[in-house]
Amino acid sequence: EIVLTQSPGTLSLSPGERATLSCRASLSVSSNFLAWYQQKPGQAPRLLIYGASSRATGIPDRFSGGGSGTDFTLTISRLEPEDFAVYYCQQYGSPPGTFGQGTKVEVK
Amino acid sequence: EVQLVESGGGLVKPGGSLRLSCAASGFTFSSHSIHWVRQAPGKGLEWVSSISSSGSYIYYADSVKGRLTISRDNARNSLFLQMNSLRAEDTAVYYCARAAAGGDPWSYYFDFWGQGILVTVSS
Numbered sequence: 001e002i003v004l005t006q007s008p009g010t011l012s013l014s015p016g017e018r019a020t021l022s023c024r025a026s027l028s029v030s031s032n033f034l035a036w037y038q039q040k041p042g043q044a045p046r047l048l049i050y051g052a053s054s055r056a057t058g059i060p061d062r063f064s065g066g067g068s069g070t071d072f073t074l075t076i077s078r079l080e081p082e083d084f085a086v087y088y089c090q091q092y093g094s095p096p097g098t099f100g101q102g103t104k105v106e107v108k
Numbered sequence: 109e110v111q112l113v114e115s116g117g118g119l120v121k122p123g124g125s126l127r128l129s130c131a132a133s134g135f136t137f138s139s140h141s142i143h144w145v146r147q148a149p150g151k152g153l154e155w156v157s158s159i160s161s162s163g164s165y166i167y168y169a170d171s172v173k174g175r176l177t178i179s180r181d182n183a184r185n186s187l188f189l190q191m192n193s194l195r196a197e198d199t200a201v202y203y204c205a206r207a208a209a210g211g212d213p214w215s216y217y218f219d220f221w222g223q224g225i226l227v228t229v230s231s
Contacts, residue, residue, distance in 0.1 A: 033217075043223075099154065100152075
């Protein structure tokens, strides 16, 4: 089973700042089958990035994903007020489809 | 518009049973694998189970194997999760999530999610 570890647990930033979130896998993620989701309180998760670096439909270009193998990043170039939320990475290449524990991006 | 709507949640005693449903619309249901993902109160996301578009491939998390059963009815555009021998640790919001394509559920990201349904296991 692939274990995903996200860091930091909480990121305190101001609107307009750059956010860099990390997701490290215990084993190599096959074919970079790594996705990022955003979740706001009381809402379902929303797909942001798939295939490690492809933006989902309708996702603003301030969101970008990178990395390969065991180390992946999600970058938000300039935080907008609506971006403060919890972000999860997930590998979907093989069962179980493990999620990271999440990174909360909060207003500083 | 793609929609996934869960139903069937509620309060159940430990050892009891519940059947969740997920009604799909706005896309060709029979062409997509579907997953169940849960989230305990204040916790992160946990994958629970998956079923391929035809129902030929089924997977379960170790934590629910033997107690939860996933199934689908492509004629009714519906997904089900039969939950037996429920435990307090099964308390969570349960989401159905669509895989981006069909066939084996793996290799495709979860592109649409329902709003979730709360299951509470308590005496």
